[in-house]
């Protein structure tokens with residue numbers, strides 16, 4: 203819906219005080235392990251900003267910005283560092299989606315670096331031939347079957363070729379140094395290894411790197427990954443072909459075709475570990491795509507997101523279009539959140555029915571049309587929650603009354619992903635979500651190369667989910683599994699106003715949506731909007747909710763909502779651009795151990 207162009211209320215001076223001001227110091231000694239930079243979840247200032255989940259990655263990106271690199275340069279350097287320090291969430295064995303605002307042309311672009319299914323893939327990829335039933339998730343995940351052709355390295359190269367000012371070789375250097383000199387294992391890292399211990403122990407390469415002495419590394423110990431340092435160095439010297447057509451690629455294929463089983467695993471695993479038939483041709487033919495971003499108007503702002511194979515752009519956009527029919531600002535927070543949960547359920551019903559790799563663009567456009575949103579919005583009852591699951595609508599261009607259930611998408615709520623937000627002094631903005639899918643991916647480190655392979659293909663539906671209607675997300679040759687990653691950039695009057703994204707599987711969509719509602723409708727600052735308790739309604743009978751959300755809102759919500767407690771949802775990062783030129787970089791204060799925000803220069807007093 204087009205409205206008056208207007209910014210949401212600017213952050214007040216009082217609210218600003220709530221946002222801790224600070225910047226991360228950068229130190230980069232050469233050989234010894236550099237001092238770990240401090241973590242601060244909010245930073246306000248000028249000249250560029252960055253927010254990631256990790257203080258080292260933030261410091262690396264900030265250093266690139268300070269030395270005159272642009273947002274794309276800094277995003278690549280930070281992402282490469284996350285491949286070292288957050289290896290269970292991201293790395294060159296995975297994929298992701300990057301949304302970019304180009305200040306010079308005032309246009310938004312995207313890169314789809316999603317993994318592809320090998321050419322030999324069939325619709326029954328995850329059906330056990332012995333039983334005719336889908337594999338249990340962990341059996342599918344810890345195997346060669348789940349590994350898609352990675353897209354992360356070509357995402358970096360293609361982003362730099364188009365918009366960067368530094369070479370990939372230069373930008374890999376700080377990450378290579380962190381891999382070589384090491385970083386301090388924190389509780390989040392050690393916990394992620396512990397959660398994967400049985401799977402990691404099955405592989406000689408993974409246990410050698412991440413289970414020293416057969417156990418997760420101790421909190422406070424230094425972890426070095428010399429193989430990954432050498433891999434980054436080789437890519438810096440030879441370019442990305444060494445990965446897609448050369449030595450690293452050969453090792454990757456061997457790993458998928460013949461998983462590197464440990465001679466004597468220290469922990470048992472209940473499933474066989476299956477190989478898969480990824481080929482050199484699959485690897486060599488990988489290309490990123492550059493789809494037009496999704497676009498929706500929300501209360502006079504323009505919201506740009508990721509098109510298929512991610513469902514993030516359409517689901518966030520459709521839910522916002524539905525919410526735009528209601529005056530959330532005049533409601534109590536609980537009433538507004540009721541509408542948020544219901545809009546999310548409606549958008550998820552449509553996502554599940556219609557959105558996957560190859561969904562025709564006109565269908566996506568219909569899902570994001572105001573007329574369709576009006577039809578969907580009329581299903582929301584202000585006094586009661588709809589019984590879930592709700593049925594999908596029919597985005598066929600002919601809308602009128604309220605149509606009168608599909609299977610819910612309750613499975614994919616994992617958090618094996620990471621998100622980063624960067625802005626530079628010229629006004630360019632990168633919102634980038636990257637992943638290896640589950641925390642720890644397929645569990646297989648490529649021997650001698652130091653990086654984990656993804657399990658992204660388990661983002662396909664294992665069997666049809668839509669009854670007699672076609673399922674848009676079944677495996678097929680060369681197809682990309684549907685994602686929920688939702689890197690989002692919001693413009694006001696054609697200029698960046700806000701950028702936000704998060705990990706969290708399908709909860710990514712709700713985390714981004716709720717953060718936008720918190721900021722744009724509920725009067726919160728961006729740091730408050732990120733920190734606020736979350737709930738995620740994905741058209742399932744139960745709404746997942748953090749304990750603090752339940753404590754604050756469960757009593758006041760209209761009847762029909764069933765809240766199920768979950769420790770935490772998402773790990774978002776974002777940047778807001780204030781009218782006076784300051785940037786507010788925001789990361790999680792608590793979730794996933796807290797994130798790290800920084801700005802190039804702090805305010806003048």
Ligand code: GLU
Nearest residue numbers: 616617618619686706707
């Ligand atoms: N693979 C998921 C997706 O693309 C993301 C996984 C996660 O965030 O944990 O939607």
